[in-house]
Amino acid sequence: MKLYEYMGKDLFSQYGIPVPRGKVAKSPEDAAEITAEIGDSVIKSQILSGKRGKAGGIKFTKEPEEAREFAAALLGSKLIGMPVEALLVEEKLTTDKEYYVAITIDGKRRCPVVLASVRGGMDIEEVPEEHMVRYHISYKTEMMPFEAREITRLMHLHGWEQEQVQNVLIKLYRMFVDLDAELLEINPLVASGDRIIAADAKVTIDDEALFRHPEIPFVEERTEWEKRAHALGLAYVELDGNIGVMANGAGITMATLDTLQHYGGAAANFLDAGGGAGEEATAKALELILAKDPKAILINIFGGITRCDDVANAFVTVKKKMGIPVPVVIRLVGTNQEKGRQILKDAGIETFETMHEAAEKAVSLATQ
């Protein structure tokens, strides 16, 4: 789960990481008021995306009236396809230098890694490798003082800057562990006068660990349908094609999507129904799929331990109850597959033995 910049900065503050003076504005009046209070300000649209400046989502001003107009134009509008519901109004910093620091997880090494560079401020992908410090840290509760010293030394920092950045790193790591973070990124971390300040905040929390963090605000990024699927225990992702897909298992669902593409089709969704495909799960999955008005539906079930006759019966029952207005192609393999296919055939549903034959058929039905 990604947090908005202002939420991330709130958390930074709680952990003692310096952030600019500022407040959240949810109306043009708020924006004017905060600007009057702060003086020279920067107003930043709160959306879960970078490149806000280029898109016109950031404004520098000291005039409350200008702040009001800017806020009125942006609040409720869309920026880079995302609705702007809040603005962060902050003191404008004098920026002497821009650094980059982040902590994330290195899957390959199975441990946290600190990324740091003296070339902050730009898109970090564009920073040359020789200016990027990568420092792996053992998974434990604290960053050692020497580790913070080492990282800042590798960044070639000196004096008060080195000291303050060390301080930020140690606090950032504490926050990373405490909050089950997947990513904490400060870009840029600025040197302003005699202070080091986090001018931006990118915070991603592990979805699987949210149950133990009631203190973190919840940010919904999923679509309405993805939300509904999640509540049903189904892994669902909306896509752009016209063939509804249901399969069991993430890998086989992906492979089903690839097979459709191979035959010139495109899936309307990714839907992993998980291990079982009982009546209730099947009904709910089909409801989700039909909501996107597909031209055809492809169901790919590799039964394994699940019995194919159970799957077939579930599907026939659901079809009778709901009525399915588009052609359905089913591939069904596993325990009792003959029985299962017979049940479907009797109900007038076409079945296939292999995934590629079924996919080819679904594509031809969808393009008719």
Add this chain to the structure above:
Amino acid sequence: MAIYINEDTNILIQGITGNQGSFHTEQMLAYGTKIAAGVSPGKGGQNVHGVPVYNSVSEAVKHHKIDASILFVPARYAKDSAFEALQAGINLLVVLPEHIPVHDTMAIMELAACKGATVIGPNSFGLVSSGKSKIGIMPNQYFVPGPVGVVSRSGTLSYEIVGSLADVGIGTSTVVGLGGDRVVGLNFIDVLSRFEKDPDTRVVVLVGEIGGTAEEDASSFIAEHMSKPVIAYLAGKSAPTGKRMGHAGAIIERGMGTLEGKIKALNQAGVKVASLPFEVPELVKKALWLPGR
């Protein structure tokens, strides 16, 4: 031979009295797995399908020789159970649950490294040395003995491929599920190096997917250290950037983990990559008739 487990491996089931634990205990016993004991705190003294249940892992290892343990516990208790197993001296731990917080996984990996133990998973379907022992949740009928080693990040996709091999009369030596999470214990290279040395394995099938760099890392290893032929299938060709396709690890971020990059790396290492799963048996057949690469 086979790798990691064989007919002499004695296993422990953690969470044996739960629905999943009990069901799969029965399935594993039917496959021929030697299940020495089970653990469910507070349920000691019971038995599940004839397997004695203990309150703790340390109690179970006092009474039985245990070579490996498998976790059937809810994700939020997985770290506790994994630590219990590792602290009791279990050397091979199979972590099945999906949705384990990644910080918990990192903590498990750190303790495992300290104890010198091997962890498979999380979010793994387990592993099976065909005809000998199965520690996992895969359907028994497709796992017949043969010369093909399979290592995979995905469960049902492996069943699909192992099933299509079985359909044409080709069996498997050992099939290992690495798990679909971003951080997992065993990786492709660990398993490939075992297959290279395993006399029962003549051809290796690698089943990968988008996201991360596991396949790219495997490619360098294959190019330098593998004499046995490797066939690959990778899922996620049609996946859009930035969307997580079910597995926590299956996401293309900032151009990293794309399928094109992985296929290119594998091809350069001499690996034949099937573009769809049903092409795998044909490629394996060809490889089996060829001595070496």
